[in-house]
Amino acid sequence: MINIIEVTKSFGSVMAIDNLSLHIQKGEILGLVGPDGAGKSTLIRIMIGLLAKSSGHIDVLGSTNIESVKNKMGYVPQKFSLYQDLTVMENITLIGSLYGIEKQKIQQISQEILTFTGLWQFKNRLAGKLSGGMKQKLALAAGLMHKPAVFFLDEPTTGVDPVARREFWQLLYNLNKEGMTIVVATPYMDEAELCHRVAFINLGQLISCQTPAQFIVAYPHQILELSVESKHINHHIKDCYLLDLHSFGNKYHIVTNDIDRTRTDIEQKLTQQKIPILKLQKIKPSLEDVFVLFTAQGGA
Ligand SMILES: Nc1ncnc2c1ncn2[C@@H]1O[C@H](COP(=O)(O)OP(=O)(O)OP(=O)(O)O)[C@@H](O)[C@H]1O
Numbered sequence: 001m002i003n004i005i006e007v008t009k010s011f012g013s014v015m016a017i018d019n020l021s022l023h024i025q026k027g028e029i030l031g032l033v034g035p036d037g038a039g040k041s042t043l044i045r046i047m048i049g050l051l052a053k054s055s056g057h058i059d060v061l062g063s064t065n066i067e068s069v070k071n072k073m074g075y076v077p078q079k080f081s082l083y084q085d086l087t088v089m090e091n092i093t094l095i096g097s098l099y100g101i102e103k104q105k106i107q108q109i110s111q112e113i114l115t116f117t118g119l120w121q122f123k124n125r126l127a128g129k130l131s132g133g134m135k136q137k138l139a140l141a142a143g144l145m146h147k148p149a150v151f152f153l154d155e156p157t158t159g160v161d162p163v164a165r166r167e168f169w170q171l172l173y174n175l176n177k178e179g180m181t182i183v184v185a186t187p188y189m190d191e192a193e194l195c196h197r198v199a200f201i202n203l204g205q206l207i208s209c210q211t212p213a214q215f216i217v218a219y220p221h222q223i224l225e226l227s228v229e230s231k232h233i234n235h236h237i238k239d240c241y242l243l244d245l246h247s248f249g250n251k252y253h254i255v256t257n258d259i260d261r262t263r264t265d266i267e268q269k270l271t272q273q274k275i276p277i278l279k280l281q282k283i284k285p286s287l288e289d290v291f292v293l294f295t296a297q298g299g300a
Pocket residue numbers: 011014015016034035036037038039040041042043
């Protein structure tokens with residue numbers, strides 16, 4: 001569906017995409033993840049023809065002339081600009097006419113898509129009065145007006161509450177079930193876990209592209225999850241036998257290569273310091289653990 005071979009993109013001295021190769025399969029949901037500035041947005045913009053690559057090969061839907069297949073691609077940019085003072089229906093109608101869809105067809109497609117996204121009952125509401133989640137659904141609806149075969153979304157749920165994020169992903173799943181290929185950049189690891197494959201990008205390079213399960217199986221260390229009431233326990237256990245320590249909300253993930261030794265060490269240290277342990281147990285690594293490690297290693 002999309003072949004990217006040794007593509008490079010530089011902005012002056014900044015190498016935003018560095019010799020990156022990736023094959024995106026028809027019918028998959030591919031997640032793009034990586035730290036801020038990794039090159040995810042640039043890669044999406046190259047794939048949809050908004051930016052020209054500096055070198056390399058790319059073909060989309062069988063064509064190297066991206067302009068000629070633009071009408072088969074949908075795009076939800078990171079900052080989708082709605083006309084706040086137009087209604088949901090007016091916004092969507094405007095987008096339809098920008099795509100050159102006939103007036104009568106716009107009516108029919110708008111109804112279909114607003115029903116699908118759950119926005120039909122809000123069709124007369126001003127876009128500026130929608131909740132964050134609804135605004136993102138409107139962005140999604142706008143990107144679907146011309147019924148694309150492949151849909152690119154650049155961090156579409158940033159700043160949206162967890163329930164709205166879940167609903168949004170249900171819509172993506174439904175589109176995918178109907179055969180749409182989806183490429184989505186996300187900063188949320190729980191969303192990355194919902195993708196069929198995840199491409200981890202760092203400093204413009206593709207570090208690895210695998211299924212979430214493959215990433216987790218390949219994780220080279222073990223994780224102990226620690227819950228305590230006190231905050232900032234880092235200095236209490238910094239001398240324990242461990243490789244790394246990250247806080248995830250009110251929990252800590254302790255990275256080790258010797259679970260028993262680390263567990264005993266932490267139990268002793270925290271007991272000595274009279275810090276009650278609420279939970280200390282081995283857990284399966286999450287994608288978040290995998291990517292924290294990749295990022296710390298600079299991608300290796
Ligand atoms: N138009 C531009 N001019 C100059 N530099 C740019 C431009 N667009 C992107 N860059 C640089 O290219 C690199 C990759 O940026 P990009 O926005 O693609 O990363 P990203 O992974 O999408 O990050 P984020 O999630 O923060 O948007 C960064 O160093 C960025 O500053």
